[in-house]
Amino acid sequence: MDGVIVTSLSTIDNPKGSIYHAMKESDVGYTGFGEAYFSTVSYGEIKGWKKHTEMTLNLIVISGEIEFVLYDLNDFMSIRLSNSNYCRLTVKPGIWMGFKGISTDRNMLLNIASIEHNPNESVNMGLEELPYEW
Amino acid sequence: MDGVIVTSLSTIDNPKGSIYHAMKESDVGYTGFGEAYFSTVSYGEIKGWKKHTEMTLNLIVISGEIEFVLYDLNDFMSIRLSNSNYCRLTVKPGIWMGFKGISTDRNMLLNIASIEHNPNESVNMGLEELPYEW
Numbered sequence: 642m643d644g645v646i647v648t649s650l651s652t653i654d655n656p657k658g659s660i661y662h663a664m665k666e667s668d669v670g671y672t673g674f675g676e677a678y679f680s681t682v683s684y685g686e687i688k689g690w691k692k693h694t695e696m697t698l699n700l701i702v703i704s705g706e707i708e709f710v711l712y713d714l715n716d717f718m719s720i721r722l723s724n725s726n727y728c729r730l731t732v733k734p735g736i737w738m739g740f741k742g743i744s745t746d747r748n749m750l751l752n753i754a755s756i757e758h759n760p761n762e763s764v765n766m767g768l769e770e771l772p773y774e775w
Numbered sequence: 776m777d778g779v780i781v782t783s784l785s786t787i788d789n790p791k792g793s794i795y796h797a798m799k800e801s802d803v804g805y806t807g808f809g810e811a812y813f814s815t816v817s818y819g820e821i822k823g824w825k826k827h828t829e830m831t832l833n834l835i836v837i838s839g840e841i842e843f844v845l846y847d848l849n850d851f852m853s854i855r856l857s858n859s860n861y862c863r864l865t866v867k868p869g870i871w872m873g874f875k876g877i878s879t880d881r882n883m884l885l886n887i888a889s890i891e892h893n894p895n896e897s898v899n900m901g902l903e904e905l906p907y908e909w
Contacts, residue, residue, distance in 0.1 A: 657822055658815035658876065665810045665891050674808035676799045677887055679837055681792035688791055703813060703883070704838065742792065749837070751885065753811055757799050 642718045644733035645711055646670050650701065652727065661727065663701045664753050670731030672697050675756035681749045682707060682742035687768055687775055689739020695762040697755040698732040705748030710773055712737040717773055722750075739768065741775055776852045778867035779845055780804050784835070786861060795861065797835045798887050804865030806831050809890035815883045816841060816876035821902055821909055823873020829896040831889040832866040839882030844907055846871040851907055856884075873902065875909055 648669055653660040682688055706723035713736055722728055732738055742748035782803055787794040816822050840857035847870055856862055866872055876882035
């Protein structure tokens, strides 16, 4: 899907505790740093739909498992991220997104956003407003 | 301690899953984005000592509890971060740091670093090389 990039991330194992890459300035998908924050989504809950008009999202799931569904006004695309499918999901402005907590453990993502939070640059819709079977 | 900033972070509670702030471009301690990565430290293990000569670290503990010990060649300073003491720890170049896993659950930090990883800008010492009682 145009405007969506999935990038596999590496892990450096260490007996004292491992390192998990998230994002470098030189990585594909990096368009500036505005803000980083964590978001959790409880088991079975769905957050969405939301579309950003300016922000590029860079999403990394650091615990649990989260299903992301993206909609570009033509098609839906879905991907599940977790420690066992450890990837960064880049979502450019203009794409509708929703996400669902899949694990009964804590489902948590990091968003490295290209701009600071600004409620005026995002649009929300109710879950029932797009015909997607979660 | 000069070169160390502790900033309390806010959480936005939501029944579907909460938001945890980490860092904004406009925040105290932000001096540029080079890389973001996660590091874990097992229960009872200590990673250290390490000193960066160029990188500013911005450390957020997102699960478990981690004790950070800092040394500026004069004094030691220690702080424990966790979800119940949810703060960002900014460490400027020139400060020695070690950290220990305190929780038996997963102890994990996010580092929002001002430059990309470069092994030539950091210095390591053995744990026994500084007289600190962990």
